[in-house]
Amino acid sequence: MATAPETLLRTPLYDLHVKLGARIVPFAGFEMPVQYPTGILTEHNWTRSSAGLFDVSHMGQALLVGPDHATTARAIEKLVPGDVAGLAPGRIRYTQITNPEGGIIDDLMITRPAAPGDDGKLGIVVNASRKHVDYAWLSGHLPKGVTLEPIEDRALVALQGPKAAQVLARYCTKVADMAFMSAAQAEFDGVACAVARSGYTGEDGYEISVAADKVEAMVETLLADPEVKPIGLGARDSLRLEAGLCLYGHDIDEETSPVEADLVWSIGKKRRSEGGFTGAERITREIAEGPKRKRVGIRPEGRAPARENTVVINEEGRAIGLVTSGGFGPTVNGPVAMGYVETAYAAPGTKINLVVRDKPMPAQVVALPFTPHNYKR
Amino acid sequence: MSKHYTKEHEWISIAGDIATIGITNHAQEQLGDVVFVELPAIGKAVTKGGDAAVVESVKAASEVYAPVSGEVVEVNKDLEGDPALVNREAEGAAWFMKVKLKDKAELADLMDKAAYDKFVAAQ
Structure with missing residues (x-):
C-alpha cells in the first residue's frame, strides 16, 4: 500500500522566501528556504560580519501555564535537568527534555516572562522536528494545574550578527541594552512582539516572536536595511556547527545523554x-x-x-x-x-x-x- | 572536437582519443558553493559508470562517475587550491580530468548539447 505524500506546511513568510528567490526544501514537515540566490557561503559570512535574518517560524512556540512561578517551575523541573525555579523574570534558560533512560527527547529554550502579570507562565521554544513528540510528552507528564498551550498564530524570526543590535534598535526601543539570554516585550514599529537576546549562530542577536499576520511587514522593514540579508537553513547549519551548537536528531537524540553531549x-x-x-x-x-x-x-x-x-x-x-x-x-x-x-x-x-x-x-x-x-x- | 553530456550532469570534450571531463553549469548551480574537489590519481583506470572524483559543496558530497572508460592522464590541479573555480567556470577552466579513451563507441550513448538542455529542462 502506498503511503500518502506528506503535506508540507508553510510558514507565514513562505511567499516572501519565494519572492526573494530562495531554493525551497522540505525540512521538519515545512517548506523552508535552504539558501537564497547568493548562496550559503555568502550568507554565512554576511551573518558573521553584519546581520542575517532567519525565518524560524517552523519551530514550536508554546506556553506552560500554572498558578505561580514556583508551581510551574517545579512541574517542568521534573522533566528537564535545567534550573528553572531559579530563573529570574525576563531570563532564558537552555535545557533538555530527558527520557527515563537519561536520553534527550529534545533541547529547548525556557523563558520566564518579565511582566508581573505573567507570573506562572513560562515560554518555550522547541525544535520543529520534535514539536509533536515534545507536546505529547509534556502534556502527558505535567501535573494537574499546569498546562501546555501551543502557540500556533505567531511567527518567529532571528536577527543574528554583530550588527543585529544596532539594526533592531532602530525599530525597537530597549533592545540594545538587553543582556544575552534575556527576554522582553517590545514594540517593533508599534507592533507588539516578544524579543529574546539569543540565537543559534554563535553571534550576538535576537529571536523575535510576532503575530503571524504582522511578520511579513516586519521582515520587509528589516530587509530594507543595508546591513540585513535573508539567510537560509544551509548557512544556519554551518553557523551553528562552527559555534559548536548541537542539532537535534544529529548531535543529540533519545540515546545520548546531556553529559555525553557535553551539556x-x-x-x-x-x-x-x-x-x-x-x-x-x-x-x-x-x-x-x-x-x-x-x-x-x-x-x-x-x-x-x-x-x-x-x-x-x-x-x-x-x-x-x-x-x-x-x-x-x-x-x-x-x-x-x-x-x-x-x-x-x-x-x-x-x-x-x-x-x-x-x-x-x-x-x-x-x-x-x-x-x-x-x-x- | 566534439562535446557530449551525460544524465549525471557531466560534460565530455573529445580531442583525438583524449576526453576532458567536467561537471555542467547546471550541476554547479545545483550544488552551490563548491569547497572541495577530490581528483583521481594519474594513471588510474576508470570504468564508465564507476567512481572518478568527488565534489563537495558546503552542504553535501557528490560522486562524479566516469562517463567513459579509460586511463586518467591529467587532473586539474587548480581545483585543489581554488575549488570555487567550479562555480565560476564549470564548463571551461574548471575541468576535472583528462582520460585516454579505451572505447570510442561509448560516446554513442552520450547526449549532445541540445539533448542535454532538453533533459535539464524536463527535470
Missing part, C-alpha cells in the same frame, strides 16, 4: 546534587563517574570535509566513534565536524583518523567552538 554546563548545580528529573539516575551517575563517550570538536587536517556518520578510528585502526555533524566551516576556512568518541580520546589535541571514502584521513580532537562566541556580555 553539563546547562544543568543547575543544585539539580546535579538533588536530581528529581526524568533520567536523573543515569545523568547524575555520568556526572560523577564520567560518560563512556563524549561529544567533541573534530578538525580534519586536510581540506576534505567529513560528513555525518563518518567513522572515527584511533591510530591503531579501531573504531572509537562517529561524526554526527560535519562539513565546511566558511569562517574557519576549512572542514569542521563534531561527533562522539570514547572518553579516553576526548581530550583536545588527541590524534584520530576519519574514514572518508574508505581511506583514513588524519584529524584532531579540538575544543569547541570552532569560532569564538560573540555574545553580548
